[in-house]
Each structure stands twice: as structure tokens, then as C-alpha cells.
Amino acid sequence: MTLIRSHETLWTRADLESQIATIANVLEDRQRHHSAIGLLADNSPEWIAADLAAQSVAPIVPIPLFFTPEQMVHTIKTSGLGSLLTSNSIFAENIGFTFSGHSFGHLHLFHAAHYDHSIEAAYHGVDKVTFTSGTTSNPKGVCLSSIAQWQVAETLANALAPLNIKKHLNLLPFALLLENLAGVYTSLLSDAENICLPMHQVGFEGSSQFNPNQCLSAIEEYQAESIILLPQMLQAITSVLHQNDPRIASLKFVAVGGAKTPTSLITKALDLGLPVFEGYGLSECSSVVALNLPESRKVGSVGRPLANRQVRIAEDGEIQVSGQAPVHYFGQAIQESEWLDSGDIGHLDEDGYLYIDGRKKNILVTGFGRNVSPEWPETLMMETGLIKQVMVVGDGKPYLSALIVPISELISNAQIDALISGVNLKLPDYACIQGWVRVNEAFSPSNNMATPNGRLKREAILSQYQNEIESLYEIQGS
Numbered sequence: 066m067t068l069i070r071s072h073e074t075l076w077t078r079a080d081l082e083s084q085i086a087t088i089a090n091v092l093e094d095r096q097r098h099h100s101a102i103g104l105l106a107d108n109s110p111e112w113i114a115a116d117l118a119a120q121s122v123a124p125i126v127p128i129p130l131f132f133t134p135e136q137m138v139h140t141i142k143t144s145g146l147g148s149l150l151t152s153n154s155i156f157a158e159n160i161g162f163t164f165s166g167h168s169f170g171h172l173h174l175f176h177a178a179h180y181d182h183s184i185e186a187a188y189h190g191v192d193k194v195t196f197t198s199g200t201t202s203n204p205k206g207v208c209l210s211s212i213a214q215w216q217v218a219e220t221l222a223n224a225l226a227p228l229n230i231k232k233h234l235n236l237l238p239f240a241l242l243l244e245n246l247a248g249v250y251t252s253l254l255s256d257a258e259n260i261c262l263p264m265h266q267v268g269f270e271g272s273s274q275f276n277p278n279q280c281l282s283a284i285e286e287y288q289a290e291s292i293i294l295l296p297q298m299l300q301a302i303t304s305v306l307h308q309n310d311p312r313i314a315s316l317k318f319v320a321v322g323g324a325k326t327p328t329s330l331i332t333k334a335l336d337l338g339l340p341v342f343e344g345y346g347l348s349e350c351s352s353v354v355a356l357n358l359p360e361s362r363k364v365g366s367v368g369r370p371l372a373n374r375q376v377r378i379a380e381d382g383e384i385q386v387s388g389q390a391p392v393h394y395f396g397q398a399i400q401e402s403e404w405l406d407s408g409d410i411g412h413l414d415e416d417g418y419l420y421i422d423g424r425k426k427n428i429l430v431t432g433f434g435r436n437v438s439p440e441w442p443e444t445l446m447m448e449t450g451l452i453k454q455v456m457v458v459g460d461g462k463p464y465l466s467a468l469i470v471p472i473s474e475l476i477s478n479a480q481i482d483a484l485i486s487g488v489n490l491k492l493p494d495y496a497c498i499q500g501w502v503r504v505n506e507a508f509s510p511s512n513n514m515a516t517p518n519g520r521l522k523r524e525a526i527l528s529q530y531q532n533e534i535e536s537l538y539e540i541q542g543s
Contacts, residue, residue: 069110070260070287076110077496084111085171088118091167091174092148099185100177101194102127104240105137108261111170112239113249114235115150120211123147124188127195127240127379130264133493139203144395145184149175153493154491187396188208192394195348197436206395207348217351219369220249224358225255225508228317232291234260236280236298241434243322246352249336259538260287266359274494275433277301281312288315296326297432299334299341299465308339308487313339315356320344320356323434325421325461328365337363341401344385345421346477349405350374350389376419382410382429384423429460435495437465442498445488456510456521458534459497464538466500468530470507478503486514500537502530 069076076084089304093101102119105128106112119125128137138160141149149162152171158164162175192211196204233252237244239261252259264270268280275298284292289375294302299321306313321331322344334341344356345367355376357368375387384407392400410422424430429437439457444466446455453472459465469481470515481501489497508514514526 066256068256069113070258070340071110071262072266081110081117084114085118087189088115089122089170091116091165091169093147095176095527096146096148097176099123100127100180101144101184101188102145102153103141103144103149104128105149105151105156107154107263108239109171109253109263110261111172113259115169115172116245116249116443116486120192125193125266126206127193127436129196129238129240130173131238131493132196133497135161141208142195143182143203144196144206145187147177148181149177151175157168161491162377175216183237191393191395195245197348204236208308208393208395209351210239210390212256213351214246215254216244216373217249217371218254219268220373221247221251221356222254222351224356224371225251225318228291228359230290230317231314232258232260232290233269234284234287234292236269236292237263238264242348242352243434244293247320247346252291257291260289266495275301277305278424281305281310283313284316285314286452290315291318292316293320293322295323295432295434296299296321296330298465299326299339300330300432303330303334303337303339306339308337309504310338316340318342319357320485321347321351322367324430327421327461331364345419347386347405347407347472350393354386363414363416363418364416366420369417370419376413377404377532378412379406381425382412382422384409384419384421391473395479405491424460429457429465430466431459431495432461432463437496439465441459442467442496444486444487445491446498449484451480453466453507454504454515454521456508456523458527462538464499465496466502466534467498468502468526468534470504473506502533504530504536 067075069081101124103126129142131509149157150172151157154173160180164284165174165176167174184335190209193205193209196206206471222369235244235248267283268276290467319339319341321341326343331341342357344353346353346414353373355368355370373388377385379385385404387404392405408425410425414421427439442457443455446452454470457465466476485498508521513521
């Protein structure tokens with residue numbers, strides 16, 4: 066029985082175990098055999114094998130390809146990698162790694178030319194460090210144990226067992242914990258086939274350019290029974306689907322997560338025949354916290370907490386989660402509190418279903434599930450000297466936009482276009498500004514759009530400019 070499939074590979078469980086053993090033996094023979102291993106590559110069977118092999122050898126640090134080169138370097142330096150598995154040999158050599166002579170398919174093993182053994186203490190009890198896309202320019206690493214990861218996968222496998230899913234198509238990068246655990250690990254525990262294709266073969270170019278028809282073609286070609294989508298992917302797919310579309314006939318379960326999904330979009334998808342189930346998760350909790358299921362679903366909610374989770378709502382409305390290991394960010398002390406503050410505002414209904422009502426702070430979550438602090442691009446725009454005030458928007462939208470107050474009426478729209486283009490060169494694609502509105506009235510205490518010390522009152526501004534903001538997204542139907 067095939068367990069791992071790609072466009073050119075068919076692995077049975079025995080084949081996978083053989084690949085895992087081969088990679089593990091090489092990793093164990095490293096001179097710095099306890100040092101952490103980075104994994105920077107596109108989805109492939111070898112990625113899965115390397116991830117699983119490392120679990121018995123040393124900590125692993127998946128590095129998303131959608132990171133900017135600066136973010137990749139920051140992640141690698143911060144985590145003090147001793148080795149790097151990658152298909153990008155030039156990048157590895159440019160940052161001071163040397164080729165070991167070992168390759169596994171398209172993955173090549175490199176070793177750091179310089180290594181500080183003292184970093185190993187930071188990995189005590191840590192099997193994986195998953196770096197978020199970053200609410201600022203520097204991603205943050207969440208430390209996880211193998212036990213915590215597999216507990217989530219096992220809980221999901223048990224919950225989905227009645228569906229008897231036998232083919233899962235990986236649509237998200239493996240470096241995202243959601244696909245890594247809820248996709249790969251859960252499928253392995255369910256004896257389901259992981260269909261892992263390079264990202265461009267399932268419709269992705271970069272982290273935010275998505276071709277829904279190409280994705281649907283892959284679903285139909287491989288007769289996928291389950292997939293995981295981000296909200297903006299779901300929006301794109303529903304925009305090209307028609308009733309009784311044969312391309313989705315094989316699907317039994319479509320999980321949607323990573324950001325808040327509009328109820329209207331869920332309803333539209335269901336009407337078109339997509340078996341959509343919204344969920345909610347946090348990297349700190351090894352991904353999934355709550356999930357709608359066929360036998361227990363409420364549209365608009367993110368489902369009930371998984372069997373291994375407890376959720377409560379704090380007095381200020383913040384969602385708190387229990388049932389995970391103590392939270393641990395790389396390089397920081399372990400947070401021993403039983404309850405994790407999620408940063409999200411929500412509520413539980415009388416039947417125990419969880420609803421997400423918004424973000425506690427200003428962090429924007431794009432339709433592609435990327436967390437972005439608006440202050441990041443705002444600061445870069447302010448640094449140009451042409452902008453008096455700016456507020457970045459785009460929560461739940463396919464891209465970010467900005468409300469801009471120029472420093473002078475003499476600043477032309479062409480100049481603003483040029484400065485945005487320059488700022489975007491310093492940002493990853495998910496944090497780029499792709500639309501903007503010129504605001505002629507400054508945000509001030511007199512119009513209740515700023516505090517006396519100049520801090521923007523974001524909710525008031527969003528309300529005042531709601532129509533202008535929505536017009537920036539009408540073309541894509543968001």
C-alpha cells in the first residue's frame with residue numbers, strides 16, 4: 066500500500082522507514098550529532114523522511130520558504146544550527162555552511178563552518194522549533210516536543226476515523242505546523258496516503274499567489290479525500306467552482322484554518338458541495354485546538370475543543386487554552402502557567418462550540434494565515450519622510466492596504482506609489498502593501514482618530530473609512 070506519493074515517487078511504509086533509517090544514520094554520524102538541524106526545502110517525500118528521522122536524533126527547525134532571506138538568516142542564526150538540509154546549495158554556502166557530501170533526493174546536507182556548543186542547552190527537552198511568520202521582521206520560535214505533536218495528530222486521527230480518509234493532498238508548506246501535524250502526521254497514523262507535490266504543482270507561487278484551478282486539477286487528478294485550506298484559498302476556490310463540479314467529487318473533509326473565516330464564505334462553500342469544516346489552532350498548542358466535525362458542527366464556530374484540550378474565556382474575553390505542555394519560546398524561559406493566553410477574543414456557546422470574535426491587539430491575520438503587525442510596514446513607510454500618518458489594514462483580506470496621510474499636499478500619488486514599491490522590497494510578500502487610499506484629513510484627537518499623544522485609534526479609523534477600505538478589495542471579491 067502506498068503511503069507517500071509525489072509526481073515521481075511511490076513509497077510504501079517499508080520504503081518510508083528505510084528512508085528514515087538512512088537519513089537518521091547519516092545525521093547520527095555527524096561530528097556535532099546533538100546539534101539542531103534546519104530543514105529548508107519545498108514539499109517532497111524526502112522532507113517528510115528527514116523530519117521523522119530527526120526526531121530520533123536531534124532537534125529540527127523547519128524554515129519556511131516564504132520567509133525573506135533576512136528572516137531565514139535570522140532564524141538560522143538564532144537557532145544556532147549545526148546542520149542544514151536544503152535544496153538551495155548556493156544559499157547554504159553563502160551563509161557559511163559547507164556541503165557534507167550526503168544527499169537524499171533533492172535534499173543536501175550542509176554543516177555550519179562555525180558552531181557554538183553552548184547553544185545546545187537551549188534545546189533541552191525540545192524536539193522541534195517552529196518559527197512563526199513573524200508579527201515583526203524577526204520570527205519567533207515556538208519549542209515543541211515530539212510527544213506533544215503526536216498527541217495532537219493522534220487526537221485528530223481518532224476524531225476523523227469515521228470518515229475513513231485514505232488520500233490526503235498536502236496543499237500547505239510542510240514548514241507550517243498545521244500541515245506538518247494535521248496533514249502529514251495525522252495521515253500517517255490513519256494509514257492514509259500523503260500526496261506531497263511541490264507547491265507550484267498545487268497552485269502556489271510564493272506564499273500569496275494562488276491558482277485555484279490548478280489546485281482543483283490536482284485534487285481531481287489524485288482523487289484527494291482530504292485537504293487543509295487557508296481562508297483566502299477557500300475564497301479563491303469557491304470563486305471558480307460550479308454546482309456538482311467533478312473536480313471536488315472525491316473530497317470528504319476540507320479543513321479551514323489559519324485565520325478567521327467569514328461565515329458567508331463557509332456557507333457558500335457548503336452550498337457548492339465542499340465539505341468544509343472550520344477549525345482553530347495555535348503553534349504554542351502544537352497546532353489544532355478546536356475543530357468542527359461531521360457529527361458536531363456549527364457554521365460560524367471553529368468547533369468544539371479537541372479531546373485533549375480545555376478552553377475557557379477570561380474576564381476580558383480572551384480565549385485561554387489548557388491541556389498543552391508549558392509554553393516555551395526559543396531562548397526564553399518556560400512559561401509554567403496552566404492556561405495559555407491566546408491573544409484572541411472569543412466566546413463559547415451553551416453547547417461548547419468556540420467562536421472567534423477578533424484579535425486582542427492590533428495584529429492582522431491575512432486571508433493566507435500570515436500574522437503581521439501593522440506597525441512593521443507602517444514604520445517603514447514613515448521612514449521615507451513623505452508620510453505624515455499611515456494605518457495598515459487587511460485583517461482577513463488577501464493582502465494588506467494602507468490609509469495614508471502625506472506630509473504635504475504637494476506629495477503626488479505617483480510619489481506615494483514609488484515609496485510603497487520601495488518599502489515592499491524590504492517586506493515578504495505577505496506583508497507588502499498592495500492597495501492604498503489617500504486621506505486628506507489627519508488623524509487627530511479633534512476628530513477622535515488619535516489619542517493626545519498621537520497614537521492611532523484604529524477602530525475609529527476603520528469605522529470612518531470602511532467604504533474606502535472595502536473598495537480596495539472589491540475587485541477580488543473579498
